Amino acid sequence: MSITGIIVSSGIAFGQALHLIHTEHHLDYRPIPLSKIPQQQGKFAKALQELQAQLTHSQAALDSDSENYQLIEADLLLLEDDELIEQVNDAIRTLQLSASVAVERIFAHQANELQSLDDPYLANRAQDVRCLGQRVVAAINGHLGQGLDKLDKPTILLAQDLTPAEFALLPRENLCGIVLKTGGLTSHTAILARAAGIPAILSCQFDADSIPNGTPLVLDALNGELCVNPNPDQQARLTVTFHHEQARRAALQTYKDGPAQTQDGHIVGLMANVGNLNDITHVSDVGADGIGLFRTEFMLMNVSTLPDEKAQYSLYCDALHALGGKTFTIRTLDIGADKELPCLCQEIEDNPALGLRGIRYTLAHPNLFKTQLRAILRAANHGPIRLMFPMVNQVEELDEVFALIAQCQDALKEEEKGYGELSYGIVVETPAAVFNLNAMLPRLDFVSIGTNDLTQYAMAADRTNPLLTRDYPSLSPAILALINMTIVQAKAANVKVSLCGELASSPQIAPLLIGMGLDELSVNLSSLLEVKAAICQGNIQQFSALAHTALQQDRIAGLQQCITSYK
Numbered sequence: 001m002s003i004t005g006i007i008v009s010s011g012i013a014f015g016q017a018l019h020l021i022h023t024e025h026h027l028d029y030r031p032i033p034l035s036k037i038p039q040q041q042g043k044f045a046k047a048l049q050e051l052q053a054q055l056t057h058s059q060a061a062l063d064s065d066s067e068n069y070q071l072i073e074a075d076l077l078l079l080e081d082d083e084l085i086e087q088v089n090d091a092i093r094t095l096q097l098s099a100s101v102a103v104e105r106i107f108a109h110q111a112n113e114l115q116s117l118d119d120p121y122l123a124n125r126a127q128d129v130r131c132l133g134q135r136v137v138a139a140i141n142g143h144l145g146q147g148l149d150k151l152d153k154p155t156i157l158l159a160q161d162l163t164p165a166e167f168a169l170l171p172r173e174n175l176c177g178i179v180l181k182t183g184g185l186t187s188h189t190a191i192l193a194r195a196a197g198i199p200a201i202l203s204c205q206f207d208a209d210s211i212p213n214g215t216p217l218v219l220d221a222l223n224g225e226l227c228v229n230p231n232p233d234q235q236a237r238l239t240v241t242f243h244h245e246q247a248r249r250a251a252l253q254t255y256k257d258g259p260a261q262t263q264d265g266h267i268v269g270l271m272a273n274v275g276n277l278n279d280i281t282h283v284s285d286v287g288a289d290g291i292g293l294f295r296t297e298f299m300l301m302n303v304s305t306l307p308d309e310k311a312q313y314s315l316y317c318d319a320l321h322a323l324g325g326k327t328f329t330i331r332t333l334d335i336g337a338d339k340e341l342p343c344l345c346q347e348i349e350d351n352p353a354l355g356l357r358g359i360r361y362t363l364a365h366p367n368l369f370k371t372q373l374r375a376i377l378r379a380a381n382h383g384p385i386r387l388m389f390p391m392v393n394q395v396e397e398l399d400e401v402f403a404l405i406a407q408c409q410d411a412l413k414e415e416e417k418g419y420g421e422l423s424y425g426i427v428v429e430t431p432a433a434v435f436n437l438n439a440m441l442p443r444l445d446f447v448s449i450g451t452n453d454l455t456q457y458a459m460a461a462d463r464t465n466p467l468l469t470r471d472y473p474s475l476s477p478a479i480l481a482l483i484n485m486t487i488v489q490a491k492a493a494n495v496k497v498s499l500c501g502e503l504a505s506s507p508q509i510a511p512l513l514i515g516m517g518l519d520e521l522s523v524n525l526s527s528l529l530e531v532k533a534a535i536c537q538g539n540i541q542q543f544s545a546l547a548h549t550a551l552q553q554d555r556i557a558g559l560q561q562c563i564t565s566y567k
């Protein structure tokens with residue numbers, strides 16, 4: 001049997017099947033039978049213990065003077081509050097509520113009481129109590145953030161869906177491939193799989209019962225196929241393909257040490273997109289000029305509490321050290337949409353991609369934002385940092401951002417902590433940002449085009465929705481026009497322009513983007529050498545001619561034709 005899907009991370013993988021089972025997280029409001037009361041109370045007690053253990057563990061790593069330490073202390077005290085525990089047990093017993101519903105109700109009640117006292121400190125605390133309640137519910141549902149412990153044998157993971165937070169918790173050893181029923185090409189899970197070099201296909205139709213755990217599989221993520229119980233012929237054919245692929249990748253190593261320079265001498269900045277410190281240490285291994293996008297929110301995906309200023313500062317300093325003077329572009333927290341962070345207890349929104357995300361989220365949570373800004377400003381004392389802000393639509397948002405930065409600088413000066421100068425940029429990822437760009441450019445040193453979101457927002461096509469994956473390729477005349485408008489405006493203002501969306505990671509599309517006039521590309525670690533090879537093998541005149549023809553196309557097919565005929 002073979003199953004087809006859309007390739008999001010190419011390669012060949014051999015392994016046995018393992019289904020990732022999701023624990024349902026919805027609340028069941030129906031009354032529970034009397035006989036289930038002790039079981040539900042037991043679940044509640046166990047969840048409290050698990051959460052206490054997790055919080056105590058996180059607290060142990062913190063400085064006892066830090067704000068986070070104190071916040072955890074307050075949470076721990078609440079989790080030990082006999083009166084609160086009794087109220088939950090009482091609600092389970094007398095109202096016949098499930099443990100999750102009882103916790104939701106009692107913690108919400110407690111939070112409302114605090115809020116009604118009309119004291120700003122207690123109002124803040126009310127939000128903490130609500131969040132803590134959500135985490136107890138997560139623990140009851142077995143969803144506190146624990147991933148698979150370890151994989152003993154080479155494994156291909158099969159799942160309905162996988163959130164970026166779940167991906168971050170997967171063990172890497174022996175994880176050879178990923179096959180999902182859902183997901184979009186530029187969903188964050190796809191991006192993470194690609195960055196980790198794990199072959200993956202999405203949008204696959206399969207019946208989990210027909211592929212039991214342990215079934216031998218070969219994932220051919222060069223052709224978008226999962227081979228179930230391969231016969232000897234298939235096994236042999238795919239083994240040959242695997243070795244060819246290995247050899248092709250090894251040959252790319254010749255490009256590692258040189259610049260991304262065309263045959264006629266045009267040099268392009270070729271940066272890497274990364275999501276953690278470990279990736280940063282591999283930047284030189286793949287021959288990148290530095291980091292064009294550090295997605296800082298990824299470092300929060302599997303932590304139970306937010307790292308405080310000191311922890312963030314030391315992480316940025318470590319990164320600067322590992323980069324040894326290479327470009328370091330940090331994007332401030334881009335929270336929201338498919339990036340749910342368990343440690344933040346985000347508000348539930350009906351339409352999160354159009355909600356409180358990117359810069360809107362951090363501006364709405366200034367303490368969270370200032371902690372990150374202060375850490376970055378201080379780290380900039382130890383090396384050059386480019387700072388960029390996600391999903392900025394209009395200059396008014398930049399006004400607010402720069403006012404907060406000035407506040408942080410004043411405070412640091414007063415505390416005699418010292419800070420360095422930064423260069424500033426935004427990720428252009430909405431049509432509004434393109435149309436409002438001229439007003440913002442005077443305040444910016446660079447812009448980086450985020451085509452993953454730019455495509456989502458320009459096409460009104462949810463980037464995580466598998467139903468749209470086939471119909472909305474990332475390259476269309478509309479997106480090309482928006483990229484072009486951005487480049488033209490940035491160039492006229494003498495502002496450097498880069499592109500950090502997944503589009504740049506395609507060795508077929510990168511020449512076109514460079515031909516359009518981009519100064520720099522920032523690509524997935526696993527695609528970097530392939531993109532560099534594509535640049536080094538061409539010349540800028542060819543790239544410009546390709547861009548000229550591509551910009552005249554009014555159909556996706558015409559664009560694809562340009563790209564294919566260039567190859």
Ligand SMILES: C=C(OP(=O)(O)O)C(=O)O
Binds near residue numbers: 450453
């Ligand atoms: C780089 C981008 O940001 P992210 O994929 O992290 O949302 C983008 O939208 O193109």
